Amino acid sequence: GQQLNQSPQSMFIQEGEDVSMNCTSSSIFNTWLWYKQDPGEGPVLLIALYKAGELTSNGRLTAQFGITRKDSFLNISASIPSDVGIYFCAGHISSNTGKLIFGQGTTLQVKP
Amino acid sequence: GAGVSQSPRYKVAKRGQDVALRCDPISGHVSLFWYQQALGQGPEFLTYFQNEAQLDKSGLPSDRFFAERPEGSVSTLKIQRTQQEDSAVYLCASSTDGNQPQHFGDGTRLSIL
Numbered sequence: 001g002q003q004l005n006q007s008p009q010s011m012f013i014q015e016g017e018d019v020s021m022n023c024t025s026s027s028i029f030n031t032w033l034w035y036k037q038d039p040g041e042g043p044v045l046l047i048a049l050y051k052a053g054e055l056t057s058n059g060r061l062t063a064q065f066g067i068t069r070k071d072s073f074l075n076i077s078a079s080i081p082s083d084v085g086i087y088f089c090a091g092h093i094s095s096n097t098g099k100l101i102f103g104q105g106t107t108l109q110v111k112p
Numbered sequence: 113g114a115g116v117s118q119s120p121r122y123k124v125a126k127r128g129q130d131v132a133l134r135c136d137p138i139s140g141h142v143s144l145f146w147y148q149q150a151l152g153q154g155p156e157f158l159t160y161f162q163n164e165a166q167l168d169k170s171g172l173p174s175d176r177f178f179a180e181r182p183e184g185s186v187s188t189l190k191i192q193r194t195q196q197e198d199s200a201v202y203l204c205a206s207s208t209d210g211n212q213p214q215h216f217g218d219g220t221r222l223s224i225l
Contacts, residue, residue: 031211033213040218042205042219045215098167100157100205
């Protein structure tokens with residue numbers, strides 16, 4: 001089935017550093033979404049992207065919808081301890097179904 | 113409530129028992145989704161409702177899994193004759209429309225002994 005390849009699988013960084021993670025696929029996506037999940041909780045929506053080339057920011061977070069529609073990246077600037085968690089990319093392949101395809105997640109740890 | 117509410121938060125059942133998981137979506141959200149999340153993995157799609165109509169059930173792993181949303185609001189995911197491989201977190205999400213961003217509940221963690 002369709003798959004999203006998300007990288008890196010995990011990151012361990014110093015507080016204050018910038019972070020970048022990305023997702024790629026062999027399939028074309030109509031939307032890209034980035035979620036953050038904390039232990040014992042459901043994924044929380046961070047950013048939604050709807051058009052190829054779109055660049056959207058939410059505070060210290062910036063995400064882009066790749067021109068080819070097969071990739072997306074998420075950047076976090078000036079990381080803080082509460083950024084710790086698992087980040088998932090997700091997207092819709094078809095406009096006819098609400099089914100979201102998820103990446104495998106990037107685990108972020110921040111050292112104070 | 114303001115968000116998607118799921119109950120119970122934790123469920124332990126013996127292999128072979130039937131279980132029912134409940135999802136209360138955000139008020140007014142037409143679309144409702146169920147996902148299964150195995151430990152260390154991303155959520156995987158199970159099924160999708162638009163109001164009371166089940167438009168996509170392609171992700172249900174077997175005929176032991178059944179979902180319903182009879183009045184277009186609350187949904188129940190039922191698993192019959194549970195097996196150990198059914199152990200996972202079951203997430204429910206809702207959205208204003210099928211392709212709008214989905215908002216997730218905190219899930220039900222199901223453990224089959």
